[in-house]
Amino acid sequence: MLVHTIKWISKINWGKVLIIGFLYTIIATIIHQIEAMISLKYYMMPQYFGVWSKLMMPKAGPPPTDFFITSTIITFTSGISLSLVYYYIRDMLPKDINERVLLFADLMVGLQFIFFTLPVYLLFNLPIELLVSWFISSFFILVATSYICVRIIK
Numbered sequence: 001m002l003v004h005t006i007k008w009i010s011k012i013n014w015g016k017v018l019i020i021g022f023l024y025t026i027i028a029t030i031i032h033q034i035e036a037m038i039s040l041k042y043y044m045m046p047q048y049f050g051v052w053s054k055l056m057m058p059k060a061g062p063p064p065t066d067f068f069i070t071s072t073i074i075t076f077t078s079g080i081s082l083s084l085v086y087y088y089i090r091d092m093l094p095k096d097i098n099e100r101v102l103l104f105a106d107l108m109v110g111l112q113f114i115f116f117t118l119p120v121y122l123l124f125n126l127p128i129e130l131l132v133s134w135f136i137s138s139f140f141i142l143v144a145t146s147y148i149c150v151r152i153i154k
Contacts, residue, residue, distance in 0.1 A: 008088055016152050017083045023148050024079025025072060028141045035137035042130045051124055079145065082108065086149040097150055105146035112138050 042048065049060065055070060056063050086104060093100045117135050120126065 012084070012087055013153070017080055017087075020083040020145070020148055020152055021076045021079035024082060024141075024145050025076045027144050027148075028075050028079070029072070031137050031141050035133055039130055039133045042127050042133075045127075048126065051126060082142075082145050083149055083153065086146075086153060090153065101143075101146045101150045104149065105143045108142040108146065109139050112142065 036043065043052070043057075046060075049057065056067050058064065085108075089104070089107075090100075093103055113135065116138075117131060121128070121131055
C-alpha cells in the first residue's frame with residue numbers, strides 16, 4: 001500500500017498542477033461572480049445576514065478586500081487539490097478523452113452534492129434557490145476543471 005502511495009506521488013508534474021490551480025481559480029472566480037450577480041437578492045436579505053461568515057460580511061454590504069484575497073487563495077488550493085485527485089485516480093478512468101472528462105466530472109459533482117449541498121441544506125437556514133444556484137455554478141466549474149485536468153495531465 002505504501003509503495004502505491006509513493007508511486008503515484010512520484011508521477012506528479014508540479015508545474016502542471018500549478019497551471020491547473022491557476023486556471024481553476026480564473027474559471028471559478030468568473031463563474032462565482034456571475035452566480036453572485038444572478039442571486040444577489042439572497043445575499044442582501046436581512047434574515048440571512050447571520051449565516052454569512054464575518055470574513056465575507058463583517059457588516060451589511062459588499063465583502064471586504066480580505067474576503068477576496070482569502071477566497072482567491074482557497075480557490076487556488078482547491079484547484080491544486082482537484083488536480084491531485086485526478087492524478088491519483090487517472091489510471092482508473094477510461095482511456096477515451098470524452099469519457100474520462102465526463103466520468104471525472106460526474107465523480108466530482110456527485111461528491112460535491114453529497115459532501116456540500118446536502119449537509120448545507122440540513123445545517124443552514126438558506127433559501128433552496130441559493131443552494132441550487134451554488135450547485136449549478138459548481139457543476140460548470142467542475143466540468144471545466146475536469147476537461148482541463150484531462151487535457152493538461154496526459
